[in-house]
Every structure is written in C-alpha cells, then in structure tokens.
Amino acid sequence: MELDLSTQKLATHENLLEIRNLRKWFPVQKTFLDQLLAGKVNYVRAVDGVNLDIRRGEAFGLAGESGSGKTTIGRLAIGLAKPTEGDVVFDGINLNKINEEELRRMRRRMQVIFQDPMASLNPRMTLGDSVSHGLKIHYPQRDDEHREMTLAIFEKVGLTPARYFLNKYPHQISGGQRQRVAIARALITRPELILADEPIAMADVSVRALLLDLMVQLKNEFNLTYLFITHDLATAKYICDRIGVLYLGKMVEMGSLKDMYQHPLHPYTQALLAAVPVPNPLLKRTQPMPAGEIPNPINPPPGCRFHPRCPFAKEICTKDEPELLEIRTGHWVACHFANTFLC
Amino acid sequence: MPEVKEVLISIRNMTVSYETRLGAVSAVDGVSFDIFRGEILGLVGESGCGKSTLGKGLMRLMPSQGSVHGEIFFGDQDILKFTDDQMRDFRGRRISMIFQDPMTSLNPVQRIDEHLIEAIQVHEPQTNKMKALDRVKKLIERMGIQSNRLSSYPHQLSGGMRQRVMISLGLVLNASLIVADEATTSLDVIVEAKLVDEIKKIRNDFGVSILMITHNIALVANIADRLAVMYAGRMAEIGPIEQLFANPLHPYTQGLLACVPSIEIKDNENLYKMPGEPPNLTHPPSGCRFHPRCPYVMPVCKELDPKLVEGVPDQFVNCWLYQEQPVVNNPESR
Numbered sequence: 092m093e094l095d096l097s098t099q100k101l102a103t104h105e106n107l108l109e110i111r112n113l114r115k116w117f118p119v120q121k122t123f124l125d126q127l128l129a130g131k132v133n134y135v136r137a138v139d140g141v142n143l144d145i146r147r148g149e150a151f152g153l154a155g156e157s158g159s160g161k162t163t164i165g166r167l168a169i170g171l172a173k174p175t176e177g178d179v180v181f182d183g184i185n186l187n188k189i190n191e192e193e194l195r196r197m198r199r200r201m202q203v204i205f206q207d208p209m210a211s212l213n214p215r216m217t218l219g220d221s222v223s224h225g226l227k228i229h230y231p232q233r234d235d236e237h238r239e240m241t242l243a244i245f246e247k248v249g250l251t252p253a254r255y256f257l258n259k260y261p262h263q264i265s266g267g268q269r270q271r272v273a274i275a276r277a278l279i280t281r282p283e284l285i286l287a288d289e290p291i292a293m294a295d296v297s298v299r300a301l302l303l304d305l306m307v308q309l310k311n312e313f314n315l316t317y318l319f320i321t322h323d324l325a326t327a328k329y330i331c332d333r334i335g336v337l338y339l340g341k342m343v344e345m346g347s348l349k350d351m352y353q354h355p356l357h358p359y360t361q362a363l364l365a366a367v368p369v370p371n372p373l374l375k376r377t378q379p380m381p382a383g384e385i386p387n388p389i390n391p392p393p394g395c396r397f398h399p400r401c402p403f404a405k406e407i408c409t410k411d412e413p414e415l416l417e418i419r420t421g422h423w424v425a426c427h428f429a430n431t432f433l434c
Numbered sequence: 435m436p437e438v439k440e441v442l443i444s445i446r447n448m449t450v451s452y453e454t455r456l457g458a459v460s461a462v463d464g465v466s467f468d469i470f471r472g473e474i475l476g477l478v479g480e481s482g483c484g485k486s487t488l489g490k491g492l493m494r495l496m497p498s499q500g501s502v503h504g505e506i507f508f509g510d511q512d513i514l515k516f517t518d519d520q521m522r523d524f525r526g527r528r529i530s531m532i533f534q535d536p537m538t539s540l541n542p543v544q545r546i547d548e549h550l551i552e553a554i555q556v557h558e559p560q561t562n563k564m565k566a567l568d569r570v571k572k573l574i575e576r577m578g579i580q581s582n583r584l585s586s587y588p589h590q591l592s593g594g595m596r597q598r599v600m601i602s603l604g605l606v607l608n609a610s611l612i613v614a615d616e617a618t619t620s621l622d623v624i625v626e627a628k629l630v631d632e633i634k635k636i637r638n639d640f641g642v643s644i645l646m647i648t649h650n651i652a653l654v655a656n657i658a659d660r661l662a663v664m665y666a667g668r669m670a671e672i673g674p675i676e677q678l679f680a681n682p683l684h685p686y687t688q689g690l691l692a693c694v695p696s697i698e699i700k701d702n703e704n705l706y707k708m709p710g711e712p713p714n715l716t717h718p719p720s721g722c723r724f725h726p727r728c729p730y731v732m733p734v735c736k737e738l739d740p741k742l743v744e745g746v747p748d749q750f751v752n753c754w755l756y757q758e759q760p761v762v763n764n765p766e767s768r
C-alpha cells in the first residue's frame with residue numbers, strides 16, 4: 092500500500108500559525124507566611140508579549156539562551172500549555188477558543204519532536220507500538236492498515252529494514268536511530284506543523300548532519316512547517332528559512348536567514364552570533380562579549396531588557412522599552428538604535 | 435606556547451577497562467601520548483569514544499569495577515604505581531579536575547572561601563588559616579571574582595563564576611595540569627565564550643597545562659594548541675591544531691571536521707554526512723575500529739590494527755594509509 096502523506100487539504104490560510112501578543116507568566120511558589128506578609132505574588136515572565144507568524148511550508152527557528160522562553164513558546168504554540176494572555180491561531184482556528192476534545196483532534200495536525208528520544212519514547216513499548224500509537228488515536232477506523240503505514244514511515248526515516256526495527260525496544264538501538272523513531276512517530280499522523288525542540292542537541296556530531304538532512308528532506312516531501320527551537324545558531328543555519336531571537340521572553344530580532352546572519356541589527360543578536368565558536372583555528376573571535384549573564388526573569392530590567400549588558404546602551408534604553416519594528420522588509424528589530432547599525 | 439616543549443605527562447599504552455555483565459570492556463584501549471607543560475590540549479570524540487574515561491583514568495578516579503593499566507609518567511614517576519595515600523596527595527596538588535556541572539561538584543552548604551581554604555589545609559597542613567585566606571583572596575581576584583564574593587554559597591554565584599571557582603580549586607595548590615571534562619558544556623553560548631577567554635588567560639598567567647575534554651570541535655578550535663581525536667577507545671590522530679584543521683590525515687578526523695556546522699554562511703553549503711554510527715565497545719570491529727565507516731577502507735584495515743605513527747612532522751595518525759602495510763599472509767582468507 093502506498094502511504095500518501097503529501098495530500099493535504101487546500102491551503103486556506105497562508106499563515107499556518109499566528110501568535111498574537113502571547114504571554115505566559117508562571118507564579119512563583121511562596122510559603123504561606125510569605126504570602127501573608129507580602130500579599131503579592133511574583134511571576135516569572137517566561138513569555139512576555141510575543142507576536143509571530145509562521146507561513147505554511149517554512150522552517151522558523153526560535154533561538155535564545157536558557158531562560159529566554161523559547162521552549163515555553165513552543166509548548167503554547169501547539170496547545171500543550173494555556174497562555175496567560177494572547178492567542179495562538181492554527182490555520183485560522185484559535186486554540187484558546189476550542190474545547191479539549193477539539194484540541195485533541197487538532198493535535199493530529201501538529202506534532203512534536205523532543206530533545207531526548209530516550210526520555211520521550213516509552214522504554215517498555217516496542218518501536219512499532221510507539222510509532223503506531225498515534226494512528227490508533229487519530230485513525231482508529233483504519234486499523235488494518237496501521238502496520239503497513241508504520242512500516243512505510245520507518246522506511247521514510249531511514250530505519251531499514253523496517254521489519255527489523257518494528258519489534259525492537261528503544262534501548263536496543265543507537266541514539267541516532269532513536270531520534271529517527273521520534274521523527275517517524277511525529278510524522279505518522281500526517282501533521283502540518285512540527286514543533287522540533289532541540290531535536291539534534293543530544294546527537295553526536297557525525298550523526299547530526301544526517302538527522303538535519305533527513306529533516307530537510309522530509310519537510311520538502313511532506314510539505315511540513317517547522318517551528319525549530321534551538322540554542323545553536325550554527326545548526327539553525329542549515330534548516331531554517333527565518334530566525335527569531337528571544338531575550339527574556341521578548342522577541343528582539345526576527346528576519347530571514349541572510350538578514351540575521353549577515354546583517355544582525357540588535358546588539359544581542361550580534362553578541363550571540365559572535366559567541367558561536369567557528370570550527371577554524373585561524374578565525375579566532377576578537378569581539379568582546381557582553382558583561383554579566385541573563386538577568387532574573389522575575390524582575391526584568393526596566394526599559395530595554397538587554398540594556399544592562401549592552402555596549403551601546405544610552406539613557407533612553409534604561410527608560411523606554413523599544414518596540415519590535417520592521418526596519419527593512421521582513422527584518423524586525425526591537426532596538427532604539429537599530430537604524431544606526433544599518434549601513 | 436613555549437618554544438621548547440617540555441613534556442609534563444607521558445602516557446604510554448594506557449588501557450582502562452570496566453568489568454560488565456558482558457565481560458571486560460576497554461573504554462580506552464592502548465592509548466599513548468604526551469601532554470606538554472603550559473599547553474592546552476583539546477581531546478575530542480563522540481560519546482562513548484573513551485575521552486571522559488581517559489580523563490578519569492589519568493586521575494585514577496575509577497569506579498571499583500574499572501581498572502587502569504599501562505604507564506603514566508609524571509616526571510620520572512609512574513603514577514599508576516602510587517599507593518592510595520601518595521595518589522591522594524598527588525591529586526589536587528599536581529592534577530586537578532573540573533566537571534561539566536559545577537553545582538554538583540561544589541558543596542552547596544559550604545561557602546566558597548571554605549572550599550578553597552580546605553583544599554590548602556588538606557594538602558599543606560602547616561599553613562595557618564589567615565595565610566591561606568590571603569592566598570585565596572589574591573587568587574580569586576586574579577580569576578575575576580571580587581573577594582567579597584568569597585563568603586557566598588555556590589547557589590549565589592552564576593554558572594560562569596562557579597566554573598571559575600572550580601578552576602581556582604586546582605590553581606590554589608599550583609596544580610600543573612587541569613583536566614576539564616566538558617567544563618563549558620552546560621553554559622550558555624555567551625558565558626561559554628567568556629569562560630574560554632578566561633581559560634586561555636589563566637594558562638598564560640599560571641603556565642598550567644589544560645586537558646580540555648569536549649565534544650564541541652568548534653570550541654576547541656578556538657582555544658587549544660594541539661588537538662587529540664579519539665575514536666572507539668583509540669587515539670585516531672593528534673597534532674598541532676592549525677596544522678590538523680588544515681590537513682587532517684585520519685579519514686575519521688576528515689569526516690568529523692567536515693560535518694561540524696559552522697556559522698560562516700555560504701550558499702548551498704552541505705555538511706558531510708558520515709555513514710554509520712560509532713561502534714558498541716562490547717563488540718568492537720576487528721582491525722582498525724573505524725573501518726566499517728571508512729571511505730578508504732583496504733583489506734588490511736579489517737584484519738590488523740594500525741599503529742600511531744608520525745604522518746607528517748608533529749602530527750601523529752593511527753591509520754594504514756600512512757604506514758607500511760604488512761604482507762597479509764593469506765590474501766584469499768577474506
């Protein structure tokens with residue numbers, strides 16, 4: 092049987108995913124005594140007002156350091172967490188306005204690949220059962236075809252011979268193969284959006300290139316849209332069409348691969364790019380790094396959140412928060428002095 | 435790096451094996467190399483290649499089911515022949531180690547100054563506390579931490595600072611070698627870049643040798659003087675970093691360097707895709723352990739082990755392409 096995953100319904104919305112003014116604040120747990128005395132609850136502002144459109148068929152990379160909120164945005168984007176404020180619109184459907192049952196049915200169309208396949212695959216289920224589980228939930232009426240479909244998807248992700256892998260357990264295969272199983276499991280429900288949260292961070296260098304290549308190939312073949320979350324800008328370059336850089340829950344810059352890597356306008360993006368080591372001993376970094384470390388997201392600095400570490404900070408940066416503005420076509424920057432870097 | 439290279443530690447035919455249910459597994463298998471005084475030697479390889487085991491073996495920090503064989507010469511002494519007491523004195527004083535996560539290495543209920551003073555007093559019991567504190571203060575300021583932070587607890591410091599405290603623990607006793615096992619891996623990229631700068635500065639200021647064990651080849655390119663590449667428990671190649679990046683000799687090194695993603699953007703650029711995956715060391719391949727993945731595999735590679743030979747000056751490689759092949763007794767045997 093030919094597994095036909097490429098047939099998608101006619102695209103009605105150009106933007107597969109629209110994120111509007113998204114906020115997620117986590118309350119900080121306090122003791123009862125603290126609450127009595129202070130009476131005020133503090134919040135970790137993990138995501139604090141993010142807008143983002145992801146076009147059908149593109150690979151959008153979300154980059155940032157730990158604590159920047161990139162994983163939280165991913166979880167909100169596919170309805171795994173409820174936003175404090177704001178909307179997530181998937182193909183014209185607002186995920187906040189639908190009930191649990193409808194959301195469950197929507198999940199077929201958006202799947203996740205996590206960082207650690209050893210943690211995300213059930214150690215007591217065979218690979219075949221893990222992968223076909225999505226079919227049982229979303230296509231129960233076609234259960235006679237499940238085995239064929241599972242075998243076909245194993246072949247697609249390069250786990251051949253598929254029959255050999257079907258009855259294996261996660262601990263019996265290598266790390267690279269496990270991540271391929273996780274990819275197969277995400278693809279089997281014929282999704283449109285794939286959330287890939289650091290999908291290759293655990294893999295060895297020699298295996299990474301193969302996984303990246305597989306993801307690009309599958310994206311083209313199945314017309315997938317990727318939300319690719321990563322801390323590694325060198326890897327993002329090989330898969331993403333557009334990149335957004337997050338700092339303390341805010342998008343500081345967003346643009347095409349070329350804009351971001353060749354003409355980064357925000358000082359934070361510039362620092363982040365300069366910090367990535369280049370695998371060439373002759374190209375040693377000369378640019379100084381910003382002072383300090385990422386501040387506490389409970390009390391983010393006033394004004395521009397990057398100003399305490401920014402080498403170009405002026406007085407205005409300590410008071411007014413810069414807006415994310417389109418400086419050039421498709422290139423958005425939240426910096427008071429973005430124009431001065433344009434040259 | 436000094437002009438005349440003085441050997442600090444000489445490792446000869448070092449084997450580290452673990453007893454497992456499936457029999458003895460040699461995570462490091464007959465590795466020989468030197469570490470020079472004042473150099474930063476990068477040791478790279480993929481998970482399971484034995485790079486961490488080698489670092490632990492150097493310090494004889496093996497779990498009970500592991501054992502180290504061979505010779506490790508420090509000056510004219512073989513540290514594998516030391517008694518446990520000698521070894522305890524040697525560790526910390528001559529070689530010190532920093533790990534990936536400083537939060538699990540530092541004692542959460544002990545202040546930073548207590549960590550450092552304790553290290554001095556254990557190894558130099560005659561030093562009084564005031565003198566020790568003086569030394570600690572001077573050192574910590576050279577490390578870029580204000581001396582008023584000495585009364586902090588580990589959780590009050592940032593990740594980068596904690597790693598600097600770990601390095602200070604080695605330097606406070608004037609260790610000659612610091613083994614850094616993935617010391618920057620858990621840090622964010624900007625903090626990591628800053629720590630790398632500091633490690634270079636520390637090497638220049640203190641003249642200490644650093645064995646930098648990491649999987650991050652791009653990072654090593656920016657810090658190391660020489661690079662050692664391990665594969666499946668064996669040393670594949672070792673040489674000066676610029677020379678080795680410009681002209682990698684071992685097919686594994688060639689592949690490894692070609693598949694490292696780089697931020698230097700080029701259009702239509704593809705990463706090299708190395709076939710296969712690293713072998714399981716319970717059943718290592720025969721002959722050269724890289725032969726099942728090697729694009730230049732020859733009949734001899736499947737049968738016999740190559741040796742580590744000087745392929746080009748200063749650059750040693752463990753591959754049949756660069757050494758005379760023995761006459762295979764029975765060529766039809768395959």
